[in-house]
Amino acid sequence: MAHESHEQVDAVTGVTTTGHTWDDIQELNNPLPRWWLWTFYLTIFWSVLYAIAYPAIPLVSSYTKGVLGWQSREAVEVDLAALKQQRSGMTAKLAASSLDEIKQDPEMFAFARAQGKASFGDNCAPCHGAGGAGAKGYPNLNDDDWLWGGSLAQVEHTIRYGARSTSDKGHSGTMPAFGRDGMLKREEISHVADYVRSLSGLPTDKTADLNAGAKVYADNCAACHGDKGQGMQELGAPNLSDKIWLFGSEKATIVEGLNNGRGGVMPTWHGRLDDTTIKALTLYVHSLGGDQRP
Amino acid sequence: MADAPLTHPHGAAASDEAAPLYAPRKQIYPQAVKGRYRTIKWVVLAITLGIYYFLPFIRWDRGPNAPDQAILVDLANGRFYFFFIEIWPQEVYYLTGLLVLAALALFLMNAVAGRVWCGYLCPQTVWTDLFYAVERWIEGDRRDRMRKDQQKLTLKTAGQKGLKHFIWLMIAWWTGGAWVLYFADAPTLVYELATLQAPFLAYVWIGILTFTTYTLAGFMREQVCTYMCPWPRIQAALTDEYALNVTYRYDRGEPRGSVKKNEVLKLQGLPAGDCIDCNQCVNVCPTGVDIRKGLQLDCIQCGLCMDACDNVMDKIGRPQGLIAYDTDMNVKARMEGRPEVRRIVRARTLFYAGIIALVGAIMITSLALRQNIYLSVMHDRNPLFVRLSDGSIRNGFTIRVANKHLDERRYALTVEGLIDAKIDIIGGELDQQGRAIVTVGPDQTLEARVLVTDTASAASSSTDLQFILTDLSNGDKAATSDHFKAP
Numbered sequence: 010m011a012h013e014s015h016e017q018v019d020a021v022t023g024v025t026t027t028g029h030t031w032d033d034i035q036e037l038n039n040p041l042p043r044w045w046l047w048t049f050y051l052t053i054f055w056s057v058l059y060a061i062a063y064p065a066i067p068l069v070s071s072y073t074k075g076v077l078g079w080q081s082r083e084a085v086e087v088d089l090a091a092l093k094q095q096r097s098g099m100t101a102k103l104a105a106s107s108l109d110e111i112k113q114d115p116e117m118f119a120f121a122r123a124q125g126k127a128s129f130g131d132n133c134a135p136c137h138g139a140g141g142a143g144a145k146g147y148p149n150l151n152d153d154d155w156l157w158g159g160s161l162a163q164v165e166h167t168i169r170y171g172a173r174s175t176s177d178k179g180h181s182g183t184m185p186a187f188g189r190d191g192m193l194k195r196e197e198i199s200h201v202a203d204y205v206r207s208l209s210g211l212p213t214d215k216t217a218d219l220n221a222g223a224k225v226y227a228d229n230c231a232a233c234h235g236d237k238g239q240g241m242q243e244l245g246a247p248n249l250s251d252k253i254w255l256f257g258s259e260k261a262t263i264v265e266g267l268n269n270g271r272g273g274v275m276p277t278w279h280g281r282l283d284d285t286t287i288k289a290l291t292l293y294v295h296s297l298g299g300d301q302r303p
Numbered sequence: 304m305a306d307a308p309l310t311h312p313h314g315a316a317a318s319d320e321a322a323p324l325y326a327p328r329k330q331i332y333p334q335a336v337k338g339r340y341r342t343i344k345w346v347v348l349a350i351t352l353g354i355y356y357f358l359p360f361i362r363w364d365r366g367p368n369a370p371d372q373a374i375l376v377d378l379a380n381g382r383f384y385f386f387f388i389e390i391w392p393q394e395v396y397y398l399t400g401l402l403v404l405a406a407l408a409l410f411l412m413n414a415v416a417g418r419v420w421c422g423y424l425c426p427q428t429v430w431t432d433l434f435y436a437v438e439r440w441i442e443g444d445r446r447d448r449m450r451k452d453q454q455k456l457t458l459k460t461a462g463q464k465g466l467k468h469f470i471w472l473m474i475a476w477w478t479g480g481a482w483v484l485y486f487a488d489a490p491t492l493v494y495e496l497a498t499l500q501a502p503f504l505a506y507v508w509i510g511i512l513t514f515t516t517y518t519l520a521g522f523m524r525e526q527v528c529t530y531m532c533p534w535p536r537i538q539a540a541l542t543d544e545y546a547l548n549v550t551y552r553y554d555r556g557e558p559r560g561s562v563k564k565n566e567v568l569k570l571q572g573l574p575a576g577d578c579i580d581c582n583q584c585v586n587v588c589p590t591g592v593d594i595r596k597g598l599q600l601d602c603i604q605c606g607l608c609m610d611a612c613d614n615v616m617d618k619i620g621r622p623q624g625l626i627a628y629d630t631d632m633n634v635k636a637r638m639e640g641r642p643e644v645r646r647i648v649r650a651r652t653l654f655y656a657g658i659i660a661l662v663g664a665i666m667i668t669s670l671a672l673r674q675n676i677y678l679s680v681m682h683d684r685n686p687l688f689v690r691l692s693d694g695s696i697r698n699g700f701t702i703r704v705a706n707k708h709l710d711e712r713r714y715a716l717t718v719e720g721l722i723d724a725k726i727d728i729i730g731g732e733l734d735q736q737g738r739a740i741v742t743v744g745p746d747q748t749l750e751a752r753v754l755v756t757d758t759a760s761a762a763s764s765s766t767d768l769q770f771i772l773t774d775l776s777n778g779d780k781a782a783t784s785d786h787f788k789a790p
Contacts, residue, residue: 040326042326139685140685149686149689154691298689
């Protein structure tokens with residue numbers, strides 16, 4: 010602490026120097042006020058207390074826990090509980106109201122869509138996409154074509170019990186493997202694939218025998234897909250006369266379906282998501298393009 | 304140390320080490336003074352504190368759906384009310400504009416007359432001034448206070464000190480109390496505070512501001528200006544030689560000497576100044592500087608030394624203004640027999656005034672022209688478009704409509720840009736002309752989903768689309784452009 014040449018005073022400023030000189034530049038001693046220094050010591054003392062009280066020092070595979078036992082995870086849980094509490098009034102209102110009642114009430118409807126959107130991201134987006142755009146084999150929820158029906162009640166039933174799922178209340182009905190199981194011959198499948206394309210106005214091969222295809226269709230397909238290819242929602246049989254193709258409209262894709270059958274699975278969410286969440290999801294999905302509004 | 308009396312409560316005891324790590328606090332005992340600048344400071348103090356303490360109680364009728372407090376920061380509902388102006392969170396740029404104006408006003412003040420802000424207007428100066436007034440009223444003027452602090456603590460001085468701190472704490476508490484009134488309905492909150500029913504947070508904020516006011520104005524005082532505040536440093540870099548400053552006119556004052564001695568010298572034709580070295584300018588200074596050493600960082604330019612010096616000059620029959628608003632440049636000019644230069648109107652002040660006028664004009668124009676109808680449209684990211692069963696293409700949009708009126712409004716939404724578009728809305732309704740109708744509550748926003756279908760199937764991969772929102776009650780319109788996406 011003691012420096013030899015404290016007595017030196019800088020001629021220009023009249024301030025004492027610390028005695029440190031670099032290239033003839035002297036360091037002036039303009040000390041800090043005492044309270045400043047004490048504040049500095051206080052912060053050091055505080056940091057020691059803090060390190061003892063709270064999680065602070067990283068160890069090889071863990072860290073010091075602190076004597077207060079505070080954890081950031083618990084703080085998050087407190088925040089989440091507070092959020093749940095804040096939403097509880099609205100959640101209770103959703104639980105007590107029917108889907109139609111919620112849709113009529115702008116405030117409840119907005120709340121349900123917001124909650125449904127969050128829940129959709131957590132549970133549905135892996136297959137249906139972040140905005141419900143779908144993918145090959147996974148329906149686009151934004152369009153007006155609903156395999157199992159697009160009304161609020163139908164959408165809720167599909168979400169709750171699924172399709173070809175483990176729930177016995179779920180939708181059932183599959184596209185048989187006509188080729189693999191030997192029900193149709195190779196050329197019959199080719200004819201009927203051409204015929205199916207013609208139902209929605211798609212161009213067909215010059216060699217296509219549409220009459221033969223129509224006969225195969227009437228004998229094998231019309232029972233589920235309807236005489237004009239209009240589909241049947243009770244069985245999840247797609248409308249073959251519209252412009253929307255779940256797997257694709259190429260002849261090869263249609264032939265593949267005829268050969269091996271189709272049967273994508275929508276899981277059951279009953280018991281995995283609570284009733285309010287399922288209601289919110291229903292209203293959100295329905296709002297994407299719900300009902301059948303051409 | 305055990306029997307050392309508690310005479311230096313603020314740490315005035317200096318230790319005389321050769322090179323202390325710290326600078327001991329020099330306790331300052333400013334002396335009372337009367338005069339022109341003191342009067343200005345009292346008036347400014349009364350006006351600024353009056354505004355601060357009583358503004359929340361002013362009422363301003365806005366109708367049934369809005370608070371009737373003239374100035375209110377409504378954090379819960381995200382609104383700021385300022386008399387006839389209501390600011391929403393997304394209009395925070397008005398606050399930015401206000402801050403820009405405040406900074407420029409500070410620069411302009413500095414260009415005209417130095418640290419006017421520090422000396423007269425800064426809250427630190429105003430509250431410290433008020434606390435000094437209380438101290439002087441209870442413990443007496445400079446000499447009394449110095450004597451009491453040097454003597455042993457008597458029951459009487461202890462009582463005086465106790466009373467002083469009590470009044471300081473009351474003022475500090477009221478300062479904190481007034482602060483929270485800007486964030487809630489003032490009369491209601493006063494009642495709740497008095498009956499201990501106010502929100503916990505209100506008490507916390509009152510506690511924080513009581514503590515800071517008491518500490519900064521009662522103890523830290525001039526140290527805030529010399530050690531904590533960045534403005535003195537910035538000010539020194541921004542100023543120029545034309546800016547008026549509280550200046551000791553050493554051309555007139557030096558060499559110093561007693562009244563009689565200097566009069567004798569003058570008669571003999573020898574150099575003699577008007578400064579009689581009475582030290583009154585130092586005694587009245589709230590930051591304890593000697594203005595005769597020239598411009599310095601510690602000087603807040605409150606003008607009290609000018610009052611003190613003028614009083615002395617009056618008594619000894621010499622003209623006032625030995626310490627006055629002047630410039631070093633002019634002091635030198637007079638010494639060298641050159642003419643003085645006073646240039647309030649110069650490039651720097653004109654520039655600041657011009658920018659203030661420009662920013663002010665922009666803010667007033669945008670305030671006057673801002674609409675009470677607001678529409679934002681966001682195109683769905685995924686999917687960008689969707690093919691419907693009949694082959695037509697549909698785009699989804701999320702719209703938000705803000706109604707800044709204080710009554711419920713109905714709006715009609717239409718689109719332009721497509722040959723034949725069909726609009727559909729979720730969270731609203733359709734009228735017979737196919738327009739989407741949304742109803743938005745007073746001072747609220749509403750989000751809805753809008754589906755636009757290109758029924759003519761004529762859209763290219765990206766078509767410009769205009770969304771037009773019409774207020775059905777008065778025909779006001781807001782428009783936003785977006786795009787219609789197709790394969």
